[in-house]
Each structure stands twice: as C-alpha cells, then as structure tokens.
Amino acid sequence: MKDGLRYDRMVERALRGVVREALAITATKGLPGQHHFFITFHTRARDVEVPDHLAAKYPEEITIVLQHQFWELDVREDAFSVTLSFHGKPERLTVPFAAITAFADPSIKFLLQFQPTGQGEPPDGGKQRGATGEAAPSAKSENKTGEVVTLDSFRKK
Numbered sequence: 224m225k226d227g228l229r230y231d232r233m234v235e236r237a238l239r240g241v242v243r244e245a246l247a248i249t250a251t252k253g254l255p256g257q258h259h260f261f262i263t264f265h266t267r268a269r270d271v272e273v274p275d276h277l278a279a280k281y282p283e284e285i286t287i288v289l290q291h292q293f294w295e296l297d298v299r300e301d302a303f304s305v306t307l308s309f310h311g312k313p314e315r316l317t318v319p320f321a322a323i324t325a326f327a328d329p330s331i332k333f334l335l336q337f338q339p340t341g342q343g344e345p346p347d348g349g350k351q352r353g354a355t356g357e358a359a360p361s362a363k364s365e366n367k368t369g370e371v372v373t374l375d376s377f378r379k380k
Contacts, residue, residue, distance in 0.1 A: 268322035
C-alpha cells in the first residue's frame with residue numbers, strides 16, 4: 224500500500240488535533256465545569272522536556288493531571304508546555320503531541336488512545352517495560368505528592 228491513502232495516519236492527526244484544541248481552549252478560558260484531563264505520554268520521546276527526577280522515576284510513560292492547579296499552559300501547533308506541582312515544587316514540562324499515548328477527560332468518560340507515530344516514539348520503539356498509566360502526579364493540591372491512576376476505568380468494556 225505504498226501509494227495508497229493512509230487513513231489511519233489521517234485519523235491519528237485529527238484526533239491529536241482534538242487534544243490540541245481542548246488544551247488551547249483550556250489555556251485561554253480555563254477548564255469549564257468538572258472537566259479535567261489525564262494525559263499519558265512517553266517520557267523519553269523526542270523533544271519531551273521533563274525534570275530529570277521524573278524521567279528517572281518514570282522512564283517509559285507518565286500520566287499528568289490537569290485539574291485544579293496548573294500554570295502557564297502554552298499550546299503550540301506541535302506541543303504544549305505546562306507548569307505543575309510535584310512534591311510542592313513547580314516544574315515545567317513540554318510535551319509534543321506526537322509523544323501522547325492517551326488523553327482522558329474522566330468527567331465525561333472520554334478517552335483517546337494513540338499509536339506511536341515514530342516521531343513521538345521512545346528510543347526502544349515503544350516497547351513497554353512496566354505498567355502504563357501508573358504515575359499521575361496530581362496538580363490538585365500543593366500538599367499531595369501524587370496519585371495512582373489506571374486508565375482501564377475509562378475504557379469501554
């Protein structure tokens with residue numbers, strides 16, 4: 224299918240656009256109602272910027288939560304940056320949309336899962352060596368150190 228239309232890639236790009244648009248709206252207007260986001264991404268993907276201590280603790284994937292306390296959400300065409308609190312310390316993260324593996328809005332039971340694009344894929348080709356979606360440093364409260372999240376609760380059964 225060398226010369227064929229790659230609908231799978233078109234759909235992936237379109238769905239990543241949904242994530243981009245949801246974050247762009249949030250950046251300009253804030254989160255409406257009870258909406259909040261769980262964003263899972265490859266920590267070692269190209270152009271991902273996370274503090275060294277988080278990359279060491281979560282060498283494959285990490286899930287961040289954008290809910291009550293996040294700052295300086297900046298959304299660009301190819302990536303977003305946000306400041307979150309980890310153990311009471313603000314940390315800046317930059318995540319290319321190509322590195323995202325899952326996006327969920329639990330308030331409405333909405334979940335998108337993505338295939339590696341090559342650009343966002345970690346150096347080991349996307350092979351996972353641990354549980355996915357297990358780390359969710361919460362931005363809810365300065366006093367919280369983190370929250371374990373399983374994305375299985377958002378998957379359709």
